[in-house]
């Protein structure tokens with residue numbers, strides 16, 4: 001039979017479930033023996049070539065090139081990471097938000113920011129949110145939502161439509177609630193307590209959930225570890241989009257910390273680059289230096 005292309009939505013005990021990219025049908029496949037011999041396995045999100053056997057099953061022939069790959073959980077070909085934050089219940093620090101965007105930038109995925117729970121905000125907090133929106137919307141698309149009031153949900157549906165998305169953000173910010181709101185059929189469990197149990201005991205593999213209006217979402221949040229390990233000092237600047245496309249610094253290898261003639265620092269002073277973002281950057285540089293010192297010591 002002719003080969004077809006499917007997207008892996010689930011992979012468990014050698015059984016690969018794919019959704020055919022042309023007709024949207026679900027089909028359970030087996031792996032060809034050579035995959036095991038070569039130590040290659042598909043991961044969720046992979047696009048695979050398969051041959052149907054004509055009886056509702058088939059064989060995976062090839063794994064197509066991955067455009068990116070997130071770790072913990074492992075997912076391939078993610079189009080965007082939707083980073084969810086809140087200013088209240090829980091209040092997410094900008095340091096945390098910036099770490100998530102840095103890790104997503106390193107993974108090479110598009111980033112969308114969602115400020116959820118805006119129904120909880122008092123007037124001053126609303127002003128704070130507007131300020132954040134001003135800062136972040138220069139770098140990433142920003143959406144403001146309330147699951148409780150149904151605000152911003154329709155727009156968010158458009159953001160997810162037709163794409164493979166992963167959610168990220170601290171526990172309790174409303175990731176599951178948002179997904180249930182855009183697609184009630186998902187029926188994800190919400191509320192922190194039940195999920196802690198689920199995370200600890202059962203969820204060892206992830207899957208892609210299909211959205212009614214087209215698109216997929218990873219069922220477990222990405223970037224559960226916010227460690228900066230593996231990012232070099234010289235590399236970090238590449239993960240702050242606003243540091244790119246600035247006039248050249250005096251030193252071509254400038255990391256925008258203490259070098260003279262640094263355009264990034266100049267733009268921070270003039271207010272063109274937001275100071276809190278630059279502070280996040282400096283804090284992360286300090287942290288990476290510490291990691292590198294400790295690694296040297298253990299040699």
Ligand code: GDP
Pocket residue numbers: 116117118119120145146147148149169170171172173174175176177178189190191192195
């Ligand atoms: P997750 O851990 O990020 O998946 O967060 P959940 O979706 O489990 O939500 C955590 C808690 O916040 C639940 O009790 C939700 O009902 C509540 N919640 C979620 N979104 C909103 C919102 O927009 N406004 C308010 N007031 N509560 C929300």
Ligand code: ZN
Pocket residue numbers: 249254255256257259261262263264265
């Ligand atoms: Zn510089």
